[in-house]
Amino acid sequence: MAIFNLKINKKEYKVDVDPSTPMLWVLRDHLNLVGTKFGCGIAQCGACTIHLNGEAVRSCITFISEVGVKEITTIEGLSENGDHPLQMAWIEHDVPQCGYCQSGQIMTAAALLKKNPHPSDTDIEEAMNGNICRCGTYTRIKKAIKTASHS
Amino acid sequence: MTTAKINFGRRSFIKSSALAGGGLMIGFNWFASLNAQAAEVVKLPNEWFEITGYLKIGENGAITIMSPNPEIGQNIKTSMPMIVAEELDVDWKNVLVEQAPLNTAIFNRQLAGGSDSIKQSWPGLRLAGATGRKMLKEAAAKKWNVPVAEITTELGILYHQKSGKKAGYGEMASAAAQIPVPKEVELKDLKDFKIIGTSRKNVDGQKIVTGQPLFGLDYKKEGMLIAMIVHPPAFGMKLKSFDATDAKAKPGIKDVFRIKIYNDDYKPQWCDTTSFTELVAIVGNSTWEVMSARDYLKVEWEPFADHKIAMAGWGGDQLVSVPAGLESTADHHAKMTAAAAQPGKIERRDGNPEEAFKNAAKVIERTYTAPFLAHTPMEPMNFFADVTADNAKLVGPIQSPESMEKTLSARLGLPLEKIDIQMTRMGGGFGRRLYGHFMVEVALISQKMKAPVKLIYSREDEITFGIYRPAYHAFYRAALDAKNNLTAFHVRMGGIPENALHANRFPAGAIDNYLAESWAIESNISVGAMRAPGSNFNAVAEQSFLDEVAEAIGKDPIQFRLDLLKRAKENPVGKRNDYDAARYAGVLELVREKSGWDKNSAGKNRGVAAYFCHSSYVANVVDLTVEKNTPIIQKVYAAVDCGIVVNPDAAINMTEGGIVDGIGQAMYGQLTLSKGQPDQDNFDSYRLIRHAEAPKEIEVHFVQNEINPTGLGEPPYPPVMGALANALYKATGTRYYHQPFVKNKFE
Known part of the structure; x- marks a missing residue:
């Protein structure tokens, strides 16, 4: 386990998880951001797509240890009022x-x-x-x- | 106006409210939604008054309508409440929708299957709305001391013209809640409909596009553990033993144990299908910990012997044979070819087909095949359970909650009333979620752990678990006389372990000499209903064959079908024809007109097909080109007769989806096996249609009539596959007999 500081949807988060944990499960299980979906786990379906510094990535194969200081945006943070x-x-x-x-x-x-x-x-x-x-x-x-x- | 009798009351509403978290609070209540346009309009009331089990009205005029059936993407969570709102006579913008839990005391047939939600519930939903309206009218009549017959309503307001009195539904809600449920109510005339027949947005739309929790996989409860299962890697194998020493030592892992899905003396129901009755369960704190530790389990499997399962069938108990062995697709093909060469079981015989074939000037014979398919809904199988000694609460995606409640009751030894089931919005199902073994699995795991548990399947678990669409085979023959008249038609259909034959469907009834036979080969591969069962093969095989027969006769393929349907309508052969020839012809005529078939087909690679299943009629024309050896679907036309269209834009969406799905399955779908093991286990090997492969344009038209509505979950799916095969023939000069088409021609 290790402590990670994350910036998600312009908010700061701190989580204590195994470094091999994919962001998909960090978001869903640990941060209660469940809009990012589990579909295949091998980057073949796109249901888990998030933005890492504005780039679309598959969160099911993006380990938390790779994120570093990059800013994450999820569907919950795409717009403030759901009006993107x-x-x-x-x-x-x-x-x-x-x-x-x-x-x-x-x-x-x-x-x-x-x-x-x-x-x-x-x-x-x-x-x-x-x-x-x-x-x-x-x-x-x-x-x-x-x-x-x-x- | 028509009068209708009422058969429901206000019983056990408390059960339904308890699971949903009491009164309705948007933002807190998981199962409540409001339509997108209403967000800024509806103010939540201080108090809700329960009028019937279907309805709550707030003192401010806000309306909550319960949507009884499971929502699987067919959009009934919007269209069912629309029907209630219509007869209640309210403004749709004041309506909030709440997903009802399973409650057999109030609701009928809470099932997502057979395209029957709207068809079966149409009368009941209308009554539910009309009942509420009558109770509000009676409350107003009592308060104003006037005859109830003099009260009228419009858009949530009660009027008494003579005295000039008026009141909103909210003002009368408290009094209406005290009125006894009436024995008879009046229903609106169709011409007075204001909501039905107008397009209304998906009530969950805003939640979906903003990623709010909606699906079973999103459900959470304090102290909840995560579980996964391990199932045999091959059909024909069963669990022997396991060693969990390494897995248990991994972080976050709570326990590993064996679960047995059914007791030895249990007779499984239709919804209890599973190849794997003993599994290893692994339980831990978080999904990733459980997924990671699962790889460290050492499990031994062993072959099982031939055996029989006594199933509790609709027509009494049935013994189902499960052969031993590790089956492969190559063996299946050899067995099917051999079986198709023998006479099958005669399911229908009209006239003297043997004689007609003997005397034929020309006989056309063709064989069609299709592989096993996995359902692959985007949301993998999952369910939540909290089982204690006294009761069980289950929350998640299930198409068949009522039947599964009985299974759970038997397995957990709890009476039905101690089992609460709440349906979440389903991330697809396509029939896969009719088979609720995962509910039993999670209930047993929760019982053992004495804790709330959510069970999650990986995509690989789901694709390799079975309950597939069967593998199908069809052999067709047509006899033509010297003048090119079709004199006899013969179909011999088989499959593993079921066939797709619908012996009494078109063209039965349209040909004097007709023979339909069936056969099946036993297998240990489990199968189940997949979107338009049987029809999803029948339509492509039969409609491809008819196209070829029309060509041999020298007739336009639409006119050929219309001529047969004219015969079936005017002078049908036999009495058991399961279709309405006039409605069938109606969709063909409509698609001919809308596609400009007669005037606008020059230079186009066009194919046509029509099919009837699940009470609705659909005809398609597909236009395609082939570029760089790849078919590009330029445009698909659809003509649909599903009676009254409740929510037109949503009905178009369903039709478009069925078309895309049909093209995808026919072009790419296949699940093959090697020594009992599926060769595909995720979307890198199991091919689904993707964005660039979808039709560039889809145009949907509905036959306008006043027939009671029928469903659209399944009917738009099968016929497009036939139209696609026929259009591919036009483009390439080759007929497409074997699915998936891409494997056979475009690799």
């Missing part, structure tokens, strides 16, 4: 079915829009291809990203 353009576009297009993968989808899309504020369809397909939606809401996800990119 993507969150609003997701509601406008009523994207979710089961909803489980959607926080990961939004986090990946948010990192995309930061780099590329007006992505083409192909840009969206490439950026979002690592995020599985088992319910098949891909066409709505694409529409919501385009709506957010125009806002």
Whole structure:
């Protein structure tokens, strides 16, 4: 076990866990931030996507010992009032079915829009291809990203 | 207005409130949601008055509607309360929705399965709303001392025109709560609907996009431990022994022990399917500690012998044979080919098919296959249990809570009323969560640990655990006479360990000489219902075959089907035809019109298919191109007849999802086995459709009618696979007989 100081969603946290613990489980089990989801554990589905210094990473394979002073953003901290353009576009297009993968989808899309504020369809397909939606809401996800990119 | 009789009251509402944490407090109550638009409008009342088990009304006019059925992504947590709100006659923006726990005293059929939630609950939900409205009217009549017949309502307000009196529902809620539940109520005319038929946003939408706790995996309780299980690595194996010395020494680990899912004399119900009845459980403080320590368990497995399981079936006890052995996909293929060469069990025979085939000028014969599939809902299996000597509380994602309560009662030795089950929003299920072995597992672990426990499966646990969609095989024959008339149709369907045959569905009823046979091969691979069971193979095989027959005859594939349906409607063969030929034809005609099939097909690689299952009708046209040896699905058209559409945009969403899922399964889905062991165990090897592979555009149209609504969880899924196969043929000149298509042609 070891003590780690983390900056998550602009707040400071201190946790005492094994250094090999993935951020996914630090967030979910130790910090009660459960918006980041467990889907596969091997970086294949994207449900656990968070931002590390603004870059989209898979928290299931990001060990706490790798984080250092980098700032973490999770779905809970993407916006203060749940009104990030993507969150609003997701509601406008009523994207979710089961909803489980959607926080990961939004986090990946948010990192995309930061780099590329007006992505083409192909840009969206490439950026979002690592995020599985088992319910098949891909066409709505694409529409919501385009709506957010125009806002 | 129609009058309807009431059969529910206010019994045991206390049970339902207790688990949800008492009165409704948004932010504290896990199971309550408010629709996204309402956030700034609804003010929480000081007091809730329970009108019926379905309804609470606050003194300020806020309404809580209980949503009885498990929410699995089919959006009934929005559409069910919409139906209640319609008949209650309230403004949707004042409605809060709360997920009801299992409560058989108030609610009927709290099950997510068979696309039946809306279909079966439609009358009951309307009555629930109308009952509340009547009680409010009676309360107002009493207070104003006027005849109840003179009271009218509109959007949550009671009016008495003659005296000019009016009052909000909230003002009458306290009095209405004292009114006896009426014996008869009036239902609205369809033309007066204000909520049903209008698009309303998912009530959990805001919670989902902001990552609030909603799912079983998110559930927590003070002092809760985390558990995982270890199951045999191969079908045909069972637990022999284990050594937990190393694992127990790892940090955070509390205990490791063997659990036995069922008692020896227990007769499993339909929902108790599992290949693995004895497991090793490992329990600790946190997920990662348990996951890490689990790798240090040394477990020995041994082959099991042939045996039989006595299942408690609907038609009495059934003996199910479980053969010994380590099965492989290659052996399965050889066995299926051999079985399909023999006559099967005759399930339906019309006319004289043998004679018709003997006299045919031409016979078309084709074989179709599809592999086992895993359900792979995005949220892995999990459940929470807190079991004491006196009672058991379970919280989590389950499609079949009512049946599982009976299983738990038998295994824990507790009466049904001592078992509380609360359903969380499910991160998908697709049928996998009908089989609740994980509830028994976590209950036994909690009982042993004398502590609240959450059980978590890894993705690998889930994919290799079984309860798959069966592996299917279909052999079709069509007889044509010298004038290219279809004179006989023969289907012989089989599978491991079940077949997909629906002997009385189209084209049965449309052809004079018809033969349907079935066969099955015993196996120790466990199977279960997966989205549109049977239909999810039937539709692709049959609709591909019909396309080929239409081509051989020289008819347009839509017109060919419509001609058969005309025959089935006007002069049906046989009496047991399980479909409405007019509605079937209706979706084909609609998709023909909307896709511009007759005018706009030149230069396009288009395929069509239609299918009826789970009471709804769907037809698809798929347009695709093949670029760099990869099919690109350009556009999919869907025409749907599910009767009255309760929530149109959500119904479109379900249809789009079914289409994407169907294309994904047909193109990529397969679970193969080597010596009893699944060859795929996570999303790097088990392929699901991804964003770039989804259709570029989906256009959904509904047949407008006033037929009572039927479901949409399953019907939009099967037919698109047939339309895809037929479009691929147009693009490549090759027919696609074996799923997954990508393995056969596009590697």
